Amino acid sequence: LGDAGRLGLAALPRRAWLLPGADEGEWTPVPGAADVPRTGGSSTSEAGPSLGLTLPAPAPVERGAAGRVRGPAPPDYPSDVDCWMVRGPLDLSDAGDARLSFWTWRRLPMGLDRLVVACSVDGREFTGYVIGGDSDAFEHYRLSLRDWPLLGDLDGRREVWIAFGFSSDGLGADEGVYVDAVRLTASGITLLADDFGGSGLRGWRQYGRPTWGRSTHRSYRGVAAAYCAADRTQVTAVQPGRRAAGVGATVTVRGAGFGRRRGTVEFFYRDGEPLIRGPIVSWSDTRVVCRVPVGIINNYYASACSGPLLLTTAEGVACDPRDFHVTFSYGLAWWPAGRVSYRVNVPRKRYLDAVRRAATTWNASGADFVFDYAGGTRRDDIATDYRNEIIWRAVDEPGVIAFARPVIYRGYVVEVDQVFNTALSWGDGSGDTMDVETICLHEMGHWLMLRDLYGDGDKDKVMYGFGHEGKLVRELTEGDRDGGRWIYAQTEHDTGVPVVVARAARGSIGAEVTLRFRVDDPAPSCGWAQATVGVWRGGEKVPADVAGLLEQEPVVRRVGRWVAYSFDCALVPGRYEYRVTVRDLAGHAAALPAKAGLVIE
Known part of the structure; x- marks a missing residue:
């Protein structure tokens, strides 16, 4: 186990041991500090001044399986890695004798490539231990939180964060670092147990690039381990690069490291507004198919627009945005006539x-x-x-x-x-x-x-x-x-011509009279028509105001059903005929009006 130090958070990783997310910081040199040999293995020595303070030797390192191999070997990690995964806050307010344990397997070249294990009490400033060098098997570390570097006793703290980080100096690369079977215990109770199986890295926040991922190549438990991945979570192509929105068109996002669980694909909408999420058609580790979306945002008809397309994995890893062009956007409705x-x-x-x-x-x-x-x-x-x-x-x-x-x-x-x-x-x-x-x-x-x-x-x-x-x-x-x-x-235009029928009616002067008629409009039809009602007597039309008819013409929103049209009758007693003419939204009028008797008593 190497030395400890103080590290801060920064918006983006710019140099070793920066954890993105808050004010920039770096490992703080402590005068008189020296490297500490790792108990149970060869000592870890690093060129240059120490970046921490002298620590008591931790518990002996246990060696486990050489690393059960299941999946394909990952590529070597790239140069200038600075990536972190953080869990918390965790409540230790009722804890006693809190301990953090984990298994790790490493294959690292000589230099400053190393794993860090850190804790924080505010989610911003982290301190911890550095582990470097190769391991020929999984190694088990048990660390007490009662005397954590620079933070002291973490027992009783209401909020504690734990983190695993990895950095490389750019002078060489190899397979990298695996972490498995992470446990946080206190008072004999397990507060955190993560074997990185089916849930992957759920609950761990990612900082820096590349990201930590879930690897089945090596694991202590035989399932999976957290792996400081090569920069493989990336989008390499969006095909095609131009599509219309709202028409059901799909785009294929190709790359690597997307994972098997569905994440999100989001499209630019408008500056200052949320991204708009595309419906996922299929998702695999290297290929995602989604539709170019429309939707409602802030009570407005929103659409994917030309701009960045962002893929985010289920573990929260956001790939670099890719440019995408929207040719037009459809509002999901049309006029029934041309x-x-x-x-x-x-x-x-x-x-x-x-x-x-x-x-x-x-x-x-x-x-x-x-x-x-x-x-x-x-x-x-x-x-x-x-x-x-x-x-x-x-x-x-x-x-x-x-x-x-x-x-x-x-x-x-x-x-x-x-x-x-x-x-x-x-x-x-x-x-x-x-x-x-x-x-x-x-x-x-x-x-x-x-x-x-x-x-x-x-x-x-x-x-x-x-x-x-x-x-x-x-x-x-x-x-x-x-x-x-x-x-x-x-779209299929409305070409059907409506037909209307009416029923005889009775009523009395000064009372409400109800007329009933039905409009049939054969397909293709939008099912919407406008009806005009008139009253006739002796071959002459009675003025609407004399009859008491409403000025508003009735609208038939569902064809094929009987419509009730009521008005306050002003007609004198006698026998009348009412007629209903209909025109649909495509401009088609019924060839003949519906005629029915109307008796006023």
Whole structure:
């Protein structure tokens, strides 16, 4: 057993014996210290001054099996290793005679390559012992925590951390270090027992690179051991490097050291926001397949965006990020017809021209989808009224330039309203104005159900989610066009023509009268239709206000079921006929209205 010293934590390992995670520190020389021979084996001597203080010799080292070999031999560890695995905090407040024991097997070249065993009472400053040299078998060490270097008696401490670290000096490499059968006991009770079997390194936090891993090549217990791995936990390729999000597309991440248990693959979403996790299709030690995701983050439609892709193993080892490009992102809904009409309320005539140019650009994209201008509207606010409208009004949420609000039913878009924020200056992008055409082109992409993209590699796209005064993007990129084409090539348009039937009804003046009718709409259909009810007498239509009919036209959200439509009857007694006409969202109208008798008493 070698010398002890004081080591601190640092954000990244920069030199030997730094444990990443807090303020930088290093082994602190103590005057007069000397190397201590390891009891039960050859002495450990290291060039240069001692970096610790003289310690009493520990308990004799027991030698175990030479190392049961099961799996393939790992590669030699790389140069300049500085890696740690830390467990804690562990509660020793009721402990007596706490002891840490473990088995270790080492094959190290001459130099400063060595294993460290350390403890801490704050999770930041660690002290401990250094073990160097080769072992021809597993060696057993038992260390008392009643007189730990620089920390003293750890019995009674409420929080104690233990750590195993390994560093190499870059002058040579070999198979490395294995640690197995770690035990922490106190008062005859086992507080920690880890044989690194099925649970791997669960519970151990990793610091530095490369990482500790679970090896089946050598183990004292015959199962596995913690191994200061070569830098094998790494991603070597992401194939393909470009995919769309939300369409079910998969990417394959290749590399080594991923482990058998599933970890995570996360994609960049937006600066300052969490990464978005991709659903895992399959996971092995060298190959992971996952889908490029969309989701909801902070109540917003989020998507994987162009930027870093991060794979993290089940043991918490994060591989170096790899760049990944998202071509477009699909919002998981579509219009049931390939045509949608819209109305506009603009404060200036030239804004209308800009809106219509944006619609024309999307119409020319090659997607099986068409925007139809249906005229103006006087509405100045949005509502769920099954009309698609573009308006200007104040927006309370800070930082919002414009937004599109879709209404979605069972995977179908049934309405979109779009708002431009009147708090901003609008124009053609000159003179510190927002360009109406640029912003409208982006928002109309949301009508098609394309999502925002926020990566640095997305900045040229129409669907890039940030805008500013003077920004001019009036042409679709290939990714934008691909998105619209993909959505409306994959979807099946509503081509069915609805049919409606009605039942006879009775009622009395001044009372609520209920009419019942049913709409059938053969597949493919979105199952959503709008019904208009009228009352007739003697071949003439009774005005709706005279009859007492509601102004709101009933919406049928489930075809194939009877719909109850009630109104406060204002009709004088007599015999009437009510008629129901129906139009579905694709614009298909029933060939004939449903007719049924209505008797008012």
